[in-house]
Amino acid sequence: MNPKEPMQHLVDVDGLRAALEAFAAERDWQPFHNPKNLVLALVGEVGELAEIFQWLSPAASAAAASNPDTAQAVRDELADVLLYLVRLADVLGVDLDAAARAKMRTNAVKYPAERFRGSSRKYDTP
Amino acid sequence: MNPKEPMQHLVDVDGLRAALEAFAAERDWQPFHNPKNLVLALVGEVGELAEIFQWLSPAASAAAASNPDTAQAVRDELADVLLYLVRLADVLGVDLDAAARAKMRTNAVKYPAERFRGSSRKYDTP
Amino acid sequence: MNPKEPMQHLVDVDGLRAALEAFAAERDWQPFHNPKNLVLALVGEVGELAEIFQWLSPAASAAAASNPDTAQAVRDELADVLLYLVRLADVLGVDLDAAARAKMRTNAVKYPAERFRGSSRKYDTP
Amino acid sequence: MNPKEPMQHLVDVDGLRAALEAFAAERDWQPFHNPKNLVLALVGEVGELAEIFQWLSPAASAAAASNPDTAQAVRDELADVLLYLVRLADVLGVDLDAAARAKMRTNAVKYPAERFRGSSRKYDTP
Numbered sequence: 001m002n003p004k005e006p007m008q009h010l011v012d013v014d015g016l017r018a019a020l021e022a023f024a025a026e027r028d029w030q031p032f033h034n035p036k037n038l039v040l041a042l043v044g045e046v047g048e049l050a051e052i053f054q055w056l057s058p059a060a061s062a063a064a065a066s067n068p069d070t071a072q073a074v075r076d077e078l079a080d081v082l083l084y085l086v087r088l089a090d091v092l093g094v095d096l097d098a099a100a101r102a103k104m105r106t107n108a109v110k111y112p113a114e115r116f117r118g119s120s121r122k123y124d125t126p
Numbered sequence: 127m128n129p130k131e132p133m134q135h136l137v138d139v140d141g142l143r144a145a146l147e148a149f150a151a152e153r154d155w156q157p158f159h160n161p162k163n164l165v166l167a168l169v170g171e172v173g174e175l176a177e178i179f180q181w182l183s184p185a186a187s188a189a190a191a192s193n194p195d196t197a198q199a200v201r202d203e204l205a206d207v208l209l210y211l212v213r214l215a216d217v218l219g220v221d222l223d224a225a226a227r228a229k230m231r232t233n234a235v236k237y238p239a240e241r242f243r244g245s246s247r248k249y250d251t252p
Numbered sequence: 253m254n255p256k257e258p259m260q261h262l263v264d265v266d267g268l269r270a271a272l273e274a275f276a277a278e279r280d281w282q283p284f285h286n287p288k289n290l291v292l293a294l295v296g297e298v299g300e301l302a303e304i305f306q307w308l309s310p311a312a313s314a315a316a317a318s319n320p321d322t323a324q325a326v327r328d329e330l331a332d333v334l335l336y337l338v339r340l341a342d343v344l345g346v347d348l349d350a351a352a353r354a355k356m357r358t359n360a361v362k363y364p365a366e367r368f369r370g371s372s373r374k375y376d377t378p
Numbered sequence: 379m380n381p382k383e384p385m386q387h388l389v390d391v392d393g394l395r396a397a398l399e400a401f402a403a404e405r406d407w408q409p410f411h412n413p414k415n416l417v418l419a420l421v422g423e424v425g426e427l428a429e430i431f432q433w434l435s436p437a438a439s440a441a442a443a444s445n446p447d448t449a450q451a452v453r454d455e456l457a458d459v460l461l462y463l464v465r466l467a468d469v470l471g472v473d474l475d476a477a478a479r480a481k482m483r484t485n486a487v488k489y490p491a492e493r494f495r496g497s498s499r500k501y502d503t504p
C-alpha cells in the first residue's frame with residue numbers, strides 16, 4: 001500500500017446507517033442515542049462478544065462461527081458491535097469509510113512491512 | 127421495516143477486509159490474528175474510544191467529532207474499532223452484511239415500534 | 253463454602269475509597285465523577301489492560317507480571333481498574349465487600365462443585 | 379497526600395483472593411483461569427455493568443444503586459468486576475494493594491492538585 005496514493009473506497013455502511021436512523025426515528029429513540037450512551041452500548045456488545053470466547057480453547061475459538069453451539073451468538077454479537085459503531089459514527093457525523101482509509105494510511109507508515117515482519121514489536125526491546 | 131421481506135444489502139466491507147488481510151500477510155501477522163487476540167485488540171480500541179468521552183459534558187460529547195481537540199482522535203478510534211471488527215469477522219468466517227441484516231430483522235420483531243416508542247423499556251416495570 | 257453460612261469479610265477497600273475521595277476533592281473533580289463517566293473511565297482502563305495481553309502468547313501472558321517488559325504496565329493497569337471500580341462503587345453508594353459476599357453465595361448455588369467440575373458448561377450441550 | 383511518604387495499606391483483598399482460589403480448585407477450573415481468559419471475563423462483566431447505565435439519564439444513573447429496578451444488577455456487576463479483577467491479579471502474582479499504593483503515588487505526582495483543580499485537562503489546550 002502506498003501511503004501517498006489515494007486509496008479507494010474501503011467500506012460502504014450507508015444502507016445500515018440509514019436503516020438504523022429509521023429504526024431509531026420510528027421508536028423516538030433519538031434522545032437516547034447520544035455519544036456517551038452509544039459508547040456504553042458498544043461496550044456492552046463487545047462484552048457479550050468477549051463472553052463467548054472467554055473459556056474457549058484456541059481451537060474452539062477458531063471454530064466458534066461454525067460450531068452450532070456458538071455460531072448464532074458469534075454472528076449476533078459481531079452484528080451488534082457493528083450496529084452500534086455505525087450508529088455512533090452517524091450521530092457524531094463521522095464518515096467511517098474516510099476514517100478507515102486515513103487510518104490504513106497511518107498504519108502503513110507506522111508499521112513498515114520490512115521492519116515489523118513477524119513481530120508486533122509492542123513491548124519488544126528495540 | 128417488514129421483518130418478512132428480504133432486506134437489501136446493508137454494508138459492504140469487502141475492500142477493508144481485503145486490505146486488512148493483505149496488511150497482515152505482508153507483515154506475517156496472521157499467527158497473531160486469532161479470535162481471542164483480536165477480541166482483546168477490539169477491547170483495547172473501544173477503551174481508547176471511551177477515554178475520549180469519559181470526562182466530556184453531554185454537549186462536548188455531541189461536538190467531539192467537530193471540536194479540533196478531539197476530532198482526529200474520534201475518527202481514529204472509530205476507525206480502529208471498525209478495522210479490528212472487520213478483521214475478526216474475516217478470521218472467524220462471518221459475513222458481516224448477512225449478520226447485520228439478520229440482526230436488524232430480529233430487532234424489528236423484538237422491539238415493535240408501537241410498543242417501544244420513546245422508551246428503552248429495559249428495567250422499566252411492565 | 254456453605255451458602256447458608258454467614259460469610260466473613262472478603263475485602264476491605266475503605267483505605268482506597270477514602271484516598272480516592274480525598275484525591276477528587278482536592279482537585280474539585282467530584283462533578284466529573286458521575287456513574288456514566290466512571291464506567292467509561294473503567295472501560296478505558298480495562299482496554300489498556302487488554303492491550304498488554306492482545307498479542308502475547310499464552311506462555312508470555314502467564315509471565316506478564318514478572319517479565320520486565322510488561323510488569324510495570326500490568327501492575328499499573330490492574331491498579332487503575334481497581335481505582336475506578338472502588339471510586340464508582342463509592343459514588344453509587346455500594347458496599348463492595350457486601351456485594352462480593354452476596355455474589356459468592358449466588359455463585360456457590362449456581363455452580364455446584366459436583367456438577368461443574370472441569371467444565372464451564374457455557375455452550376456445552378446438557 | 380505526600381508522594382514521598384510511605385502510604386498505608388489501601389486495600390485488603392486476601393479473603394476474596396483465597397475464596398476465589400478455593401472456588402476454582404473445587405471445580406477444577408484452574409486450567410480455564412489463564413490471564414487472557416480472565417481479561418475476557420473481566421471485559422464481559424464490565425460490559426454488563428455498562429448495559430445497566432447505557433440508556434439511563436444522569437439522574438437515574440446517580441440513583442441506580444437505590445432504584446429497586448437496577449440496585450441488584452448494579453451490586454452484582456460491580457461484584458463480578460471485582461471478582462475477576464482479584465482472580466486475575468492472583469493468577470498473575472500481582473499484589474493489588476502494593477499496585478494501588480504505587481499508582482496513587484504516581485497520580486499525585488502526575489496531577490498536582492493546584493494545577494488540575496476543576497479540570498481533567500485531557501484535550502484542554504495548555
